[in-house]
Amino acid sequence: MTQVNTPLLVTKGLTKRFGGLVAIDDVNLTVSQGQLHCLIGPNGAGKSTFFKCLTGQFKPSSGTVTLEGQQAQGLQTQEIVRRGVGIKTQTPSLFDGLSVHENISLSALRSQSRAQAADTLEEMLSMFQITHLVRREVGQLAHGQRQLVELAIVLAAKPKLVLLDEPAAGMTGDDRVRLTQILRDLARRTTFIVVEHDMQFIGDIATNVTVFNRGRVFAEGSFAEIMARSDVQEIYLGKEVDVAA
Numbered sequence: 001m002t003q004v005n006t007p008l009l010v011t012k013g014l015t016k017r018f019g020g021l022v023a024i025d026d027v028n029l030t031v032s033q034g035q036l037h038c039l040i041g042p043n044g045a046g047k048s049t050f051f052k053c054l055t056g057q058f059k060p061s062s063g064t065v066t067l068e069g070q071q072a073q074g075l076q077t078q079e080i081v082r083r084g085v086g087i088k089t090q091t092p093s094l095f096d097g098l099s100v101h102e103n104i105s106l107s108a109l110r111s112q113s114r115a116q117a118a119d120t121l122e123e124m125l126s127m128f129q130i131t132h133l134v135r136r137e138v139g140q141l142a143h144g145q146r147q148l149v150e151l152a153i154v155l156a157a158k159p160k161l162v163l164l165d166e167p168a169a170g171m172t173g174d175d176r177v178r179l180t181q182i183l184r185d186l187a188r189r190t191t192f193i194v195v196e197h198d199m200q201f202i203g204d205i206a207t208n209v210t211v212f213n214r215g216r217v218f219a220e221g222s223f224a225e226i227m228a229r230s231d232v233q234e235i236y237l238g239k240e241v242d243v244a245a
């Protein structure tokens with residue numbers, strides 16, 4: 001099998017129990033190169049638990065995770081990051097007391113030469129349109145700006161796969177539009193798994209959608225296919241639906 005044909009991420013039978021509660025139950029998911037794969041589902045469906053099993057925040061009770069064909073279940077987050085996965089909830093290289101410039105450069109320098117890291121810094125500043133923030137301390141930024149800068153820091157490490165938990169949460173206006181454009185542009189060369197509540201945002205970015213319900217994969221397809229299914233609409237009925245502002 002050539003590398004091109006090896007899916008970036010595969011889970012088989014992934015299960016996580018909390019005592020007697022089965023939070024995710026036998027989840028089989030394949031994410032291929034170039035997908036912007038969104039995970040949706042009602043509250044309590046298991047999306048965050050699944051996500052945390054991929055990031056190393058939770059150890060799965062059973063099942064496997066493979067990254068580019070290599071087993072990865074149960075690894076520590078740092079080890080998963082070293083395998084080329086960018087994780088926005090963790091942002092292990094984020095330092096509030098350092099500037100935007102310093103944070104992006106440190107992230108890039110983990111895997112790149114000085115010259116490459118300097119190019120990466122310029123690339124991130126221009127892609128995110130944050131050149132004017134470059135000397136600011138990350139801890140001083142407004143929420144929407146910080147979200148963009150955190151993503152720039154993750155991407156500066158040039159990950160093969162990026163895991164994002166609710167990247168649009170609390171973002172409004174221009175920041176949100178910019179995030180949508182950046183994800184769409186990047187999706188041509190980077191692969192994403194995104195947990196998100198906001199259906200409009202998902203419709204704007206997703207190439208693939210997986211619907212979770214009661215810890216299991218309930219449906220998979222394009223956004224249009226998923227939205228057209230009455231059984232998908234039914235699982236949301238009578239449930240509290242989180243809608244980002």
Ligand code: ADP
Binds near residue numbers: 023046
């Ligand atoms: P979602 O992100 O889709 O809203 P979660 O993955 O957060 O769903 O939750 C799935 C189920 O697992 C829920 O019943 C939730 O209460 C339970 N759960 C999640 N995290 C924990 C935990 N750390 N300890 C015990 N139960 C948990």
Ligand code: MG
Binds near residue numbers: 047048049
């Ligand atoms: Mg959740």
